[in-house]
Amino acid sequence: MGSNTLMVSDYLGSLKEDTELDYLFPILLNLMGFRIVATPKESKGQPQYGKDIIAIGKDHDGTRKRFYFELKGHSDRDIDDTVLMKRDGIMESLRAAKYTAFNDSSISDFNSLPVKFVLVHNGVLKNNTRPTFEGFIAQEFPDSNFERWDIYRLTDLFSQYLFGEYLLTDEESVRYFKRTLVLLDAPDYDFSDFKQLVQLQQKKITGIKGRSFTKFFATLNLLGVIVVHYSRENNNLEPAKQCLNYVILKTWHWILENGLTEKKAVIAEFRKLLTIHFELLQEYFVKTLPYACEYEGLFAERGGPFETIGYPLRSFDYINFLIYYFEARAYWPGFDETKQQKTQNLRNKQKEILKKLVRENTGCRRPVIDSHSIAILNV
Template sequence: MKRQEIIKQYVESLKEDNELDYIFPILLERMGYRVLSTPRQSKGQSQYGRDVIAIKKIKGVSTLFLFELKGFGSKDITDRTLNEKDGLIESLRASKYTPYEDVSVPNLCNFPRYYVFVHNGLIDANALPTFNGFIKTEFPNGNFEEWDVSVLTTYFSEYLFDETLLADDESYRLFKKILVLLDGEGNTFKDISSLIDIQLSKIGTTKKENKRILLNMFATLRLIAHMIHFYSIECGNLLPAKYCIDTIILKTWAWILRTKKEKKTIIINYFNCLIGLQIQIYGEYINKILSVVQFPKGLFCFEPTDSEYMFYPLRCYDFLSDLVYFYFLTESFYNVSKQEHRNRIEILKNIIENNNACTMPLLDTHSITIQIVFLYMYKYAKNQEDMNSLGKYLIYTVINLIKRYEKQKMWPEMYGNRMALAKSLYVKDDDYHCESSLLLMVVFELLSYLNLPEFYSFLKQKVEESEVNLQVAYPITNGFDIEQLLFEKRLNNELAVQTNIKLPETIEYFQNNYVKKYKSIEYRSDKAGYYFLRVLAHKYYETDLFPDFLGRAYCK
């Protein structure tokens, strides 16, 4: 796939407001125009069919250029958009017959005029005769041009992609490497993370915004995500696109928190464009897998290898965490109906019932998936049947934990070490550690939530028999911004761990006396309306969820 075709995908995605309006003046400056007025400068005022006004010498003669921009829903020109109110014909006439003055440019009113219609789409064949007739009548001197998506793609490639977007050698090298190895076996996508870090480092941490630098950075991030998304579709594997947009979202939000810009409207508008792309990519990824995952063993790979007994659970937990994050993400940006929540609960129930590996945790970090699934199902349970399904999910998890311990003397690997897990398919490897566990403590807490005393006692017996060290992790909030760090990396040294927790004899005593001494964090992310990003950060970096994630029932 040629680079031009990928850039075209990016150009087509630009919305007129906040995106095309911002980046187009920069394109003109790169092309040698002097921009006099932009849509931002005239926002809220009548623009008389000219969104951007610029001057440039043509054959030695200073010429006034009047640009009319149409994007997003209006980017493709049809008979309707030609003639509607504020449509193309009305806008071009207003541009032609309304004088324009700028005292900073002497004699501007005598400059020859040139009119350019800019749209990141195409003109419909049925509308073309009317359009051509109108242009021939209104602009008989030939002082009119149409820049459609093909023309814009060429200009973006020549003047923006090479000069502004991914302009430094290291970024360009990394990007080419990413695309070459995109669907390679065992690709960990570390280069994507490095590439994003380079782009964010260019903007620095100053409080005062430089709009041009901001636009360049966010445009670069969007372009990277769009191109990797496009190539992911080409190779039939959306995992790279999902990883890329997750990385961009988390690192960009960390930068926003670090520079304290979560209340800046311009920053949030740019950031929401990235969120919109994440919703699109996740939607495609989730829907593709949902077409098979609700069938019996839909996530099982039917190959004659023992390793599938390890890969099947890993695949299930990864997908469940992605699915529930997508639910949290979309409910934050859209008005999700009660019926849609019902449908989502049914989908979760079907996936878990048809894929028994959804209740086979192999890594201690699978406690993250267990808790976010539990929270969503508990939050939107509407009847006893829903609660019974949630109870079954927890009961089967307990049973499978105990079965694996009895058979192999292994609890889930405490560090989330997948390589050690792979080496322990038959016999526990020296690198496999399960002498301590946060997951087991989470399970006891969930058993208490649902009041399942028999399984509490059953699991307690095996835990005490194995002498496994039960733990709870607490974030350290003194000396640094724990919320910002949550979005930057996996937290290790930033967590304090309570160890050697002794279980009460009965679930009743647990319910009445178990306490986690923890003061909740006042998250800036939540105040800004992005609470779901914390779920993304925990699942992406595999940082253990904080003690009050499920509520403060056991926190004081």
């Protein structure tokens, strides 16, 4: 393996089924030419019957088929006897996928297409489990309508269709990408490599039609998911917050600059970026807001003399992001429109939170720079 392939393999091997893998895999399928019918996000909290992702695509022989993808990751990524045979394990999930029908009359020929079952896991099949697994597959899928995509297959596919085809196609992008991952959690890092990487991807796009457009937004989504993933690994969401802010603002600037605000395909892709950004902020505030609302919760005791300025700077920055999150909450999950009653209910709760935050933190009542007037007006 080359260094880039090893980097892709290492990243994929660390993905968790319920978060990054669920999000990234549909992007890969889309770039491979599949038509996505259903994803885990749409059926969260509901039985999926071994069909995490349902798609239409062409098999190796060119035959158009229904594909039922079952995703296993995190603690289930390596297939051993336990993962294979436990409750909601691989055997149970694949049997459910086989014997539970899924029909969709909105797609003309969907119900009549032949079916292909694919087990996707970002790990390996343990050698001592292989005989049992292969025997199970031979018995349940005698028509050769089953495939297993492990970490090696996923590495090849992601390298070919995502990393290798767009993100890691030139030495400059590779350098910026590697430096971003290495320095992401470094103190006082200004994320300049990440910003350069985003700018470089924007220069590559030649139009809003065809693969160039698709890969451009897939790359931005991929970058967003990656920085969120490693920020979680470092137990510090601030780098991801800063990086995603830049992606959102830079992409919206590109949309405005090219007069694309009325292009539905562009706005639909931009809303996907907004979703990543919103879900990060939601995780960030769930984690920090209870502490921020404590007495002087935004004050840094170890800040020393700097806190004379640092405390109000930090407080107003926190308020600005919180108000943006509150506003976005009214339009989530579609970021299209909202209902007055929903907005009013949210506003009543959000006002109380803001009052408590300002009341408990004197830094929220000491503006020190002109731009703090924006937060005051927003409040």
